[in-house]
Amino acid sequence: MNGLCVDNHAVHIKNYGLNHGVLLFFTKVRFIPVYHFGCQKKILPIKLFRLSLVLTIKTVSLQDEALFIRQLLDPKTQNEAFRRLLTEYQRPLYRHIRNIVLDHDDTDDVLQNTFIKIFNNLKHFKGESKLFSWMYRIATNEAITFINQRARKSGISNEELQSKAVNKLEADVNYDGDEIQLKLQKAVATLPEKQQLVFKMKYFEELKYEDISEILGTSVGALKASYHHAVKKIEEYLNSV
């Protein structure tokens, strides 16, 4: 019977495929005929094995995250740890912010402010959520605050501001979307603010509902409902124009 041998040698693998840049620490695996778990040799059904592997990954992941946070807080290791954090999260956080504010230069401003805020508030991070969720929450709040402030300064509503931003996309040097992509952006801009956010995080960023729930503080059920309503409205828009 095939199984997997799990030993204690941790290998750092970056998982860009999940689009949220979460560091997953896998234990090194080898295929052998007999299944090992820890120090005990056992032959287990594959389902139980998968569960044990997931639990092992999660446990290791949480432990490594705790270690990473300690490194971020320790003045001796802070700079090096923060550079690693920047390397890992700048792309996913950029994408997240860009999806909200649309313009590259605005995204640059918000992203910088986000990282500064992350750095200054690390000491307040209690570990009640994943580090990634906490950072995404800061990025989301900074992006929304940016939009609110700009709308207020311009004396227009957030909806009008977003509509203007979408209409500027075609002439934007940092946008090369085709007709369908532009139409989708315009369709999304017609949605209520929260629904837009949920749609963007699910459709464009492909985040899991559980992660979106942690970031936005909304239940998974409410998110699923919001997303499906958003999809329906967008399809109506795309099919009507």
Add this chain to the structure above:
Amino acid sequence: MKKFNLENDPKITSGFTIPEPYFEQMEARIMDRLSQPEAKVIPLWRRSSVWMSSIAATLLLAGGLALYYNNQSIPATSLDDATVETYLQANVNSYDLIQHLDENDIQALEKSIVLNNDAVEAYLSDHNNLDLYLNE
């Protein structure tokens, strides 16, 4: 025309592009910004501390008391007529008094002072400096 079905159709990406060296420069810019001391924002109007409030309250009280005592007038009943008369006789001469009297004051005085002719003749005979009372 084929209807859109977002769930089943191939993914439509956002269409955003990023300038080439952006992420290479981002790390350096953030670390540079973090290494600079944050400019401390000192608000023009501080929230009043207990100390500032105490000083302000003390000054207000002192100013109020000063105004109160300055504006306080001496009640008329505290001084009797005899005292006022004695003061005026000692400190104010007849010439100064006359300068401050106008026609109305003189008429009022004449009405208030009751003099018969006999009293006037008696006064004039006692005082020989009639010249003072004769107009030139």
